[in-house]
Amino acid sequence: MTLQPVSSWTSFGGTLSVHDHDSEACGCPMRFAVFTPPRAKDGPVPVLWYLSGLTCNWSNVMEKSGLQRMAAELGLMVVAPDTSPRGEDVADDDAYDLGQGAGFYIDATEMPWAPHFRMQQYITEELPALIGSAFPADMERQGIFGHSMGGHGALTLHFKQRARYRSVSAFSPIVAPSKVPWGRKAFQAYLGDECPAWGEHDACELVKRQPSDAHILIDQGEADQFLEEQLKPELFEAACREAGQSLTLRRHPGYDHSYYFIASFMEDHLRHHAKALKA
Numbered sequence: 181m182t183l184q185p186v187s188s189w190t191s192f193g194g195t196l197s198v199h200d201h202d203s204e205a206c207g208c209p210m211r212f213a214v215f216t217p218p219r220a221k222d223g224p225v226p227v228l229w230y231l232s233g234l235t236c237n238w239s240n241v242m243e244k245s246g247l248q249r250m251a252a253e254l255g256l257m258v259v260a261p262d263t264s265p266r267g268e269d270v271a272d273d274d275a276y277d278l279g280q281g282a283g284f285y286i287d288a289t290e291m292p293w294a295p296h297f298r299m300q301q302y303i304t305e306e307l308p309a310l311i312g313s314a315f316p317a318d319m320e321r322q323g324i325f326g327h328s329m330g331g332h333g334a335l336t337l338h339f340k341q342r343a344r345y346r347s348v349s350a351f352s353p354i355v356a357p358s359k360v361p362w363g364r365k366a367f368q369a370y371l372g373d374e375c376p377a378w379g380e381h382d383a384c385e386l387v388k389r390q391p392s393d394a395h396i397l398i399d400q401g402e403a404d405q406f407l408e409e410q411l412k413p414e415l416f417e418a419a420c421r422e423a424g425q426s427l428t429l430r431r432h433p434g435y436d437h438s439y440y441f442i443a444s445f446m447e448d449h450l451r452h453h454a455k456a457l458k459a
């Protein structure tokens with residue numbers, strides 16, 4: 181697997197670098213960004229995966245959240261993958277919540293999506309192998325977090341691969357995709373008609389099947405325009421209570437769905453992961 185360098189900047193003594201590579205899982209070129217903290221000069225550092233929301237790519241979190249200062253201080257590597265396969269040969273939809281920019285971190289089984297929309301395999305297998313071989317990353321210490329659709333990805337991939345992602349948190353996550361319009365539309369398209377398989381990609385279902393040992397941190401703005409229709413954190417709160425899952429869900433008056441909200445609480449999330457990963 182060859183990495184093509186796209187950009188590189190020094191930031192807070194570390195490096196923010198952007199790379200292209202040909203993805204086998206997605207069958208197209210993919211782009212991702214890595215923040216490497218200064219401490220990585222002394223040896224491998226823990227890796228934190230950030231999964232973005234609808235319409236995003238690597239740049240939203242790297243340009244708007246201000247994560248570099250605290251990731252540098254705590255010695256965390258942060259990887260920001262894209263949210264879907266992209267390109268002229270890749271299926272798409274005119275709507276912002278389906279197709280390119282809306283991969284939902286699952287492997288599609290339905291046409292026309294199945295040939296390229298294999299984001300679960302890409303994020304959990306192909307990209308970790310690449311990061312482990314090309315960067316000073318301690319792959320025994322990985323955590324995962326994300327925003328909105330990426331919060332859904334972080335929670336579900338944690339439950340699917342608890343040994344890989346030892347720490348987990350989310351900003352305004354979609355916690356019950358089987359029950360809300362964004363998730364139902366994507367699952368219908370990528371996985372087909374509603375069936376038990378949908379539950380395998382739904383954080384509320386997964387926690388009830390088997391809670392994890394991790395302590396989950398979720399931040400949610402109360403002025404989020406998607407709160408009541410798409411996010412419904414109360415469903416995850418109830419599922420965690422029923423399952424005995426350790427959870428801190430913080431509701432913040434006045435904050436919306438934007439990166440101004442994410443930037444306000446990014447430090448808390450990085451500290452949450454650094455503590456769990458013993459950075």
Ligand SMILES: N[C@@H](CCC(=O)N[C@@H](CS)C(=O)NCC(=O)O)C(=O)O
Binds near residue numbers: 236328
């Ligand atoms: N109104 C937005 C809906 C999508 C949206 O709010 N995306 C969120 C994630 S679900 C986001 O992070 N957008 C990019 C940004 O704020 O930088 C649009 O149509 O683009």
